[in-house]
Amino acid sequence: MADAATTGAPGAAASRRLQHQFESPAQQKDAASLGMWIFLVTEILFFGGLFLAYTIYRWENARSFAHASLHMDIALGTINTVVLICSSLTMAMAVHSAATGKKRLLIGFLIATMLLGGAFLGIKAVEYTDHIRHHLFPGPGFHYTVPADARAAEMFFSLYFAMTGLHALHMVVGLGLLTTLLVMARRGRFSPEYHTPVEISGLYWHFVDIVWIFLFPLLYLIGRHLK
Amino acid sequence: MSDHIVPVKIYVSVFVVLLVMTATTTAVSGINLGPWNTVVALGIAVFKASLVVLFFMHAKYSPRLTQIVIFGGIFWLAILILITFSDFATRGWLR
Numbered sequence: 001m002a003d004a005a006t007t008g009a010p011g012a013a014a015s016r017r018l019q020h021q022f023e024s025p026a027q028q029k030d031a032a033s034l035g036m037w038i039f040l041v042t043e044i045l046f047f048g049g050l051f052l053a054y055t056i057y058r059w060e061n062a063r064s065f066a067h068a069s070l071h072m073d074i075a076l077g078t079i080n081t082v083v084l085i086c087s088s089l090t091m092a093m094a095v096h097s098a099a100t101g102k103k104r105l106l107i108g109f110l111i112a113t114m115l116l117g118g119a120f121l122g123i124k125a126v127e128y129t130d131h132i133r134h135h136l137f138p139g140p141g142f143h144y145t146v147p148a149d150a151r152a153a154e155m156f157f158s159l160y161f162a163m164t165g166l167h168a169l170h171m172v173v174g175l176g177l178l179t180t181l182l183v184m185a186r187r188g189r190f191s192p193e194y195h196t197p198v199e200i201s202g203l204y205w206h207f208v209d210i211v212w213i214f215l216f217p218l219l220y221l222i223g224r225h226l227k
Numbered sequence: 228m229s230d231h232i233v234p235v236k237i238y239v240s241v242f243v244v245l246l247v248m249t250a251t252t253t254a255v256s257g258i259n260l261g262p263w264n265t266v267v268a269l270g271i272a273v274f275k276a277s278l279v280v281l282f283f284m285h286a287k288y289s290p291r292l293t294q295i296v297i298f299g300g301i302f303w304l305a306i307l308i309l310i311t312f313s314d315f316a317t318r319g320w321l322r
Contacts, residue, residue, distance in 0.1 A: 033285075034293050041300030048304045052311055059315055074253065081249050089242040092233075092283045099232050206283045210276045216249075217268035221256035225264055 017194045029196050036200040040207050047211055050166065054159045054218065057152075064152030066223035071136060073127060077220040080123050081212065087116035088209045095202045098185075098195035106185050106198070113205065114178045117171055124168055128161075137161065160219055167215060170208045177201045231288040241282045248275050 022028040058065045094109035135143035138158040144150040181201055184190065190198060252271040256264060281287040286297055 030290050030293070033289065034296060037293055037296050037300075041296060041303075044300045044304055045307065048307055052308055055308065056311070056315055059312075078249065078253055082246065085242065085245045085249065088245075088279060088283055089238060092238045093235070096232065096235060096238065203284050206279050209283075210279050213275045213279070214269075214272050217252055217256065217272055221253065221268060222265070224256040225259040227257070 025193055029199070032196045032200055033203065036203045040203060043207060047163075047166070050159070050163050051214065051218075054163065057155050057159065058222075061152035061155065064149040065156050066226055067146070067149060068153040068156035069219060069221070069223040070227065071131070071134070072220040073130065074220055074224065076123055076127055077216055080120050081216045083116050083120045083123070084209050084212050087113050087120070088206055090116060091202050091205045094181075095195070095198050098190045098198040099192055101192040103185065103188065103190070106190065107182065110178055110182045110185060114175055114182070117175050117178070121168060121171055121175075124164065131157070163215055164219070167208065167211050170211070174201075174205050174208055177204065231285070233282065233285065233288065237282055241278050244278060245275055 018025055018028060022031065090109045090112040094106055094113060097103075097105035097109055131137060135141055136157050138154050138161065142150075142154050142157070144153045146153075178201065181198055184197060248271050252268055255267050255271075258264075260267065280297065286294060289297075
């Protein structure tokens with residue numbers, strides 16, 4: 001609050017950040033994490049709707065979906081999975097650095113996470129460009145080599161672009177959060193007593209990683225045993 | 228509880244298991260197991276996601292209330308999928 005913030009006594013960082021409705025900084029931090037988790041639960045069901053649509057259409061077009069997924073570049077998909085797992089580790093380490101009061105490490109891990117997130121989006125852009133060049137973007141320009149499978153394949157690619165696109169949008173939002181954290185970290189806003197923004201942005205980043213953990217096998221690998 | 232600091236060793240172990248599981252799921256997808264390909268792929272994905280939730284997202288060290296909320300979210304997702312498939316999976320029974 002403004003009145004407490006003006007005191008600025010050294011060592012008062014924790015109490016300065018404590019809002020009046022909470023009994024202790026620990027309770028305040030638990031409440032913040034709980035609030036973030038409630039948001040993430042809505043995200044689970046948001047993505048859940050798309051995963052459900054995918055499951056229904058794959059249930060009805062199993063073979064066509066498997067063949068359509070052969071158009072995915074498994075090497076790029078695997079690299080991107082590894083990139084995201086690495087970014088989750090660096091994010092977890094950023095939270096750890098903030099919790100142990102290591103400012104320089106925190107800044108380093110935040111930058112590493114941003115670079116990995118950027119690399120993921122870059123690789124995704126290469127894949128999108130490739131699909132579009134091969135006329136696999138759904139719509140009037142969609143062209144598929146096996147006419148009998150074309151409708152189901154177009155549905156597969158509609159779901160592919162919707163799901164990975166929504167995921168990529170979440171990555172962009174995540175990079176925005178990380179930029180904010182980086183600025184705050186450089187200004188010395190975080191301490192072992194108060195680093196809630198790092199903690200709950202970490203929850204978000206890991207959630208986005210989990211979505212990809214499911215997207216990767218369902219979109220890239222379902223046709224591989226047919227090769 | 229909320230002041231619990233997870234040792235770096237645990238983060239690195241989880242990271243290594245996640246990489247090994249990624250290699251496993253990619254390798255297994257090349258073998259034709261029929262319907263079991265999907266089962267194995269989803270099993271590995273659920274295992275990987277659980278590791279991320281429990282350790283990277285600190286669910287293992289979170290207050291019980293937070294754990295109930297996480298469980299609730301997954302439970303509602305299960306309702307969404309199971310009840311929808313009680314329809315789609317049984318449509319053939321009438322033919």
